[in-house]
Amino acid sequence: MNLLNTILIFAFAFLAVFGEAAFPGVRHLLGAQVDLLPAIMVYAALNANLATIALLAIFGGLWFDALSVNPLGITILPLFTAGFVIFSQRDLILRGISFAQMVLGAAASAVVPALTVLLLLTAGKEPLLGWGSLWQWLVMTAGGAVATPVIFALFAWCNHALGYQPRKETSFRSDREILRGRN
Amino acid sequence: MFKQKHYLALGAVTLAALLIFSLPPRATERLKLAVGSLFLPLFGLAHNAEQLPVAAADAAMSRRELLQLTENLRRENDQLKVVALQADATARENDQLRSALGWQRQVPWKLKLASVITRDPANWWRTIEIDLGSRDGISTNLPVLTAEGLVGRVSSVGLTRSQVVLLGDPNCKASALVENPAHDMGIISASGPLDNSLVELTYLSSSANLKPGQSVITSGLGGVFPPGIPIGLVAEEARPVEFGLYTEARVKLAANLGALEQVWVLFK
Numbered sequence: 001m002n003l004l005n006t007i008l009i010f011a012f013a014f015l016a017v018f019g020e021a022a023f024p025g026v027r028h029l030l031g032a033q034v035d036l037l038p039a040i041m042v043y044a045a046l047n048a049n050l051a052t053i054a055l056l057a058i059f060g061g062l063w064f065d066a067l068s069v070n071p072l073g074i075t076i077l078p079l080f081t082a083g084f085v086i087f088s089q090r091d092l093i094l095r096g097i098s099f100a101q102m103v104l105g106a107a108a109s110a111v112v113p114a115l116t117v118l119l120l121l122t123a124g125k126e127p128l129l130g131w132g133s134l135w136q137w138l139v140m141t142a143g144g145a146v147a148t149p150v151i152f153a154l155f156a157w158c159n160h161a162l163g164y165q166p167r168k169e170t171s172f173r174s175d176r177e178i179l180r181g182r183n
Numbered sequence: 184m185f186k187q188k189h190y191l192a193l194g195a196v197t198l199a200a201l202l203i204f205s206l207p208p209r210a211t212e213r214l215k216l217a218v219g220s221l222f223l224p225l226f227g228l229a230h231n232a233e234q235l236p237v238a239a240a241d242a243a244m245s246r247r248e249l250l251q252l253t254e255n256l257r258r259e260n261d262q263l264k265v266v267a268l269q270a271d272a273t274a275r276e277n278d279q280l281r282s283a284l285g286w287q288r289q290v291p292w293k294l295k296l297a298s299v300i301t302r303d304p305a306n307w308w309r310t311i312e313i314d315l316g317s318r319d320g321i322s323t324n325l326p327v328l329t330a331e332g333l334v335g336r337v338s339s340v341g342l343t344r345s346q347v348v349l350l351g352d353p354n355c356k357a358s359a360l361v362e363n364p365a366h367d368m369g370i371i372s373a374s375g376p377l378d379n380s381l382v383e384l385t386y387l388s389s390s391a392n393l394k395p396g397q398s399v400i401t402s403g404l405g406g407v408f409p410p411g412i413p414i415g416l417v418a419e420e421a422r423p424v425e426f427g428l429y430t431e432a433r434v435k436l437a438a439n440l441g442a443l444e445q446v447w448v449l450f451k
Contacts, residue, residue: 017222024302058199061200063221066218068308072204116305126354
């Protein structure tokens, strides 16, 4: 875990929220917009410390709600819940396996919108819900499942491209050096 | 199971969420606009990137095509001038009749063009943001429309951008009138979350005789939307609701809410 990874997590979250608001292509195609924040939260929960997870939930939630009609701050708790649960069990999770990443991405992408809607209803708001919402929920879950391994690969690539690489060991050993010439 | 720092983090996030959530509405609104304005440079970049292919296509257009286009526009302009003359005459006649009857004079619409910047990232709301704000004279509840018909109303206003709640969102209701002999009236309200081209026309009288294809316009009741703005066409016959207490029908919106790029804000 390093500073670069933390910066990348926040940069990706910011760009993800922007992309969801600015490019409605997926919404036109499938009838629902895929939320990438839960997938990024899965990555953070498996690779970052608790402070980063908490800050991602706060800032990610604020960014999302600022571009939405959602009451400001309502997405923070669902995001943090998803991140916190994964973080508390992360020693038992095979984080390098794509299938595990997909399952976690699907679970987080299903839980976060469901909890958000629940909080909205609890707060007395009237979100647009109906039978079609089930389809939207499925699209968000499947989208999150597909996006999570991609996000893991993207982070790995960025870390590799931008971070310091460990120096490779050489086979040269000074104590085994054959010195030529007469002594 | 959990360490002390886990409880601390959980407590800190819950506290932060509760603190933000319990801010007064005015402070929340300001904070929301401040946080949202962080995205403005990116929206500018995205807009410029979208314009690049258009500019490239314009540059690649031949002179002959441009001349043809200009000629078509000139013809259309001439036709519209004649229509405008007719409309002027009708408006004058309308004014004379209104003054003869002692009715209030109709104020002509003042429109301002706005570009759509974003859509709500959440699937459970139907809103857009436009690039006009209080600096441009925008205030809440101003009607928003396209050349095809009504789109929605301004729900909140920032300095340089505003949020528009679209027809079909639970927070945007409009009093509507069906252009049939009975002039049936109802309320346009939310339909399903998937198809944004359909809305529900509800609270129609139980004797309402709606036929598919009849046009629906704003009635002017409620004070938000002026009368006569096209909303759409009746998509199906009215069906009884609540044991026949009232009826409702679906309306296909005239404006394509899925492909909004530019909209008109109507000043009263």
